Amino acid sequence: MSAAGDRPPTAQADPAADTAPNGAGAKMLNVEGVSKIFGGLVAVDAVDFAIKPKSIVSIIGPNGAGKTTFFNMLTGLYKPSTGRITFDGRDITAKRPDIITAAGVARTFQNIRLFATMSAVENVMVGQHARMSGGLFGSVLRTPRVRREEKAVRERAREMLDYVGLRKDEFDQVSVNLAYGDQRRVEIARALASDPQLLLLDEPTAGMNPNESARLTEFMERLRDELDLTILLIEHDMKVVMGVSEHITVLDHGEKIAEGLPKDIRENERVVEAYLGKQSEN
């Protein structure tokens, strides 16, 4: 890694300093100098990043900017090459994905990854795995405690599916047979089922029409207000990004090139450059 001084300055020196809608100073997620190097490729280059509780923030950037790699480090699928990630005061750098999920970080995937042969309800039940305690012997003997837990988990799965707006007659449908939009809903319900504090959405509006995108935007705000969730999303749809985000971070070639309020990002020269290319000098 090159020294920090070699990197171009970012638009904002202190992340999230100017956006304090809730007035909370504490940061729920804090990322310090995280990099990921695959062989000779620096996919994410010494990125600093922070999120305050109960906010909706976005990461944007051209294709291949390292957004999903960054997500994968936050959720433990990749181990960062350098840097430190803390969540809720706990160091979660390079921890196992299931431990990070149990700590309160849940995610969805860019290309939907439901368990295809499981019903919608069963998918959401798996999402509650980390919140369950039924062990081997309890399950075999089906003790009253395990019985109650299974029942409660099933109930809660149905509640979650209802909350994300899946029709009741589709609850027991095998997930592969659900319509695309409904699969997205089930995936969000599955992520919500783990009782997260931080929800990571990887291109949630991919493949949606403007109407559906608008509804999802409203839904994200509902999640923040009703469930006190913090939401971090990767998104390409600028209408969604500018409409919902309180704070935006822009990655390009693995580097953070800008961050700040939506209106600042819209006018930021480097961001425009990254998306549209540099204007010729003469």
Place this chain on the structure above:
Amino acid sequence: MSTLGDLRQKRWASWLPAVVALVAVFLFPLFFDPLDSQTSDATTALAYVVFALGLNIVVGFAGLLDLGYVAFYALGALTAGWLASDHFTGAGGDSGIDFGVSSFAASLPGIHLNFLLIVIGAIIVCAIAGAIIGLPTLRLRGDYIAIVTLAFGEIIGRVAQNGDEIKIGDYAFSNGRESISPIDQLNFPFVGEFDSATNVRPYFWAVFALLLVVLFVNLRLRDSRLGRAWVALREDEVAAVSMGVPLVKTKLMAYAIGAAFGGISGAFLGVFLNSVNANQFQFGFSIFILAMVILGGLGSIWGVVIGAALLSYVNSNLLPSLDRGFVGDFLTDAGLDFTLSQINFGIYGAILLLMMVLRPQGILPERRRKMELTEGIGGGDESLAKAKA
């Protein structure tokens, strides 16, 4: 498209044939002489069903292709050899160490424990061995898991073969190609000792009881938190771990539980066959059990029971009787110097090939596996489909 709710109702309706079949199996020995070979063949068949149910947890539920399952036959049988024979001759003085066995067995040198204790011992030994074998496969997928497990099966087999050279204190690990023999008869607390020389029925019922326990555990686990986690890992490992399923623990559970069932059956076969020797632990055994699972239907508990019973019947009954009957005559007349029993693995291979062409999901397919195979979804483990072909 039927919903899962419908399927759940159908599952209740499916209990009746299962109960009738189990009662029929329970009564089976009463139709034959106490020493009839049908009863002893059926006893072996039930032991194979237990093996197949154990392997079904690893391969069917968790989707980890295991080609070294013979290792747990070996370790289970050896545990029986160690704990119920004069193998450790000097242990505990002239009359040996004994617990809960007949006065005759207690008077012999060596260790002589009650069969239930032997089973518990085999479960512990095999569960630990299963987890150890599972560890190096955790970072691997599909075919690579198969190769590692295959190697472990061979290693345990070799160790058993050369076990007469491996000394633990004054005692050998095994007797190699010589048997550890005789192994005690079945000893149960309160019921006493059975004698296979006069009556095989108690052996049949003993393995039937073991089968019921294993079946029960299988059915309960399938519909549990752990069962869901196995399916989730099998279908999409990345999604499963991101939803909070611990990869290492969940996979090792599958290996350990599958291995423990193998150990139970191995210990029983050791006692039933009255001897343990390394020639029993061939690679072919792993494939034989895997063929039962695939024939019956990967992941399908009742399918696996049927597949295992069917293939055991073909192995111990159908092929020998055909050899004695018209096929044997035909082969002799044609001047061919072999019997069907000698080419049994070729025949099982042909059966598997036919199944793959006509009914790849098995005789009694499991719902999810059927979807994966026939609708090409949930491609978490394409390698299994490849391995079967």
